[in-house]
Amino acid sequence: MTGQPDLVFDTADPEFVADPYPAYARVRETTSVWHPAGDHLWYLTRYADVHAAFRDHRLGTSFLHRYTPEELNLAPDIPVWRDPRWKDFASFERWELLNLEPPAHTRLRRLVTEAFTPRAAEGMRTKIQERARRLLQTGREVGSIDLVGSYAQHFSLGIICELIGVPEDDHDTILKLSDATIRMYEPAPSEELRTAANAAAKDFRQYLLKLIAQRRRLTADDLLTAMIGAVVDGERLTDDQIVSTSMVLLMAGHEAAVNATSNGIAALAAHPDQWQLIRSSKVSPRVALEEILRYDPPLQWFERWVLDEDFEINGVAIPLGARVALVLGAANRDPRKYVEPDRFNILRADANHLTFGGGIHFCLGAPLARLELETTIAELAQSEKELVIIAPTVRRSTFQFRGYERLVIALSETTNN
């Protein structure tokens, strides 16, 4: 390794969480593989390296298909689900798509892919537009809306809940369970958060088991019924597999999308010239959203296990069983790839980004997430001459899920301003 930057990525430091990009830049411009003393992670921050790592079969989201934790000499609480106190979270992780490698991953993913193709998302366009209009209407009546709590959460969660078959009355329950469970994915959650995450995973499972039992008695036109009826390689899915797959879809299906919406609208509000490009139809919402996703991604990094001996990146050896952080938030602003990477510019021709990952775990919900963002921007562009934030914005304190707690914007009474 060449020179080492004298800093840490302190995900508990509010300053770093508020704006990690300057720290990313220092690391990225100093070294291509960073392994600070005392940190268990090896960080990749350059676009080409992160892009390649997502596709590298010598790296895995899990190691269990090849090694036992003992073979990798892991401490008893690594990964977190080995700690018996978090056994309910562990039973979710056992069949979680993101935590599986082939062949189990291929088999489960194949089963739900059909529901999330670009064509399937397109088929939901009208319903999604209606949902956006309905939610925005409540804000139009009072002249403002909290884009997070009163709009995006209900919008994205409502869409994925409807797809899976969670009744409308239970959406708030899912929101609470999901928000608590995902805290386990933060880089260093406190004991208290872990306890709450484990309890939420348990309740989430119980909730879904009940719903599965109901669907067995009375089928419906939803993904849950489809999973119950599906036969893959001559076998039916177990309840555990259905629960984990439903949970990951319900959580991934709204947490990232809500944060992407707030990051995007905040960026557009901070750059009125860019908003006018959308308003005047010089740039379509469909094109603009790619720059939104590049500029401030709602998920900042993903980790992988090194699965092979003799693994190296750019001449740096990384040992078997080590964990590599693919810092897509840094890669998306790599000057080797982008012109003026820190500039928010929806006209850029090079907006293709790593925000949805890559390789076999590439975001399953990307077409749906894009359609949701496109709809929100298009609906607001029809009514708002300017995007005005009217109350202090509050960033989420979480690092892994990067977004806003609250983002209140002014809303006109009617569309077609």
Ligand code: HEM
């Ligand atoms: C802007 C919103 C979203 C972003 C930025 C995002 C990002 C990502 C990323 C980076 C990954 C790969 C993680 C890795 O390789 O370790 C991923 C996987 C995944 N995403 Fe998304 N996601 C979004 C929305 C959604 C939605 C709406 C769904 C809903 C259906 C969804 C479902 C999934 C699933 C199921 C996986 C796991 C796929 C697998 O392991 O094969 N995501 N997402």
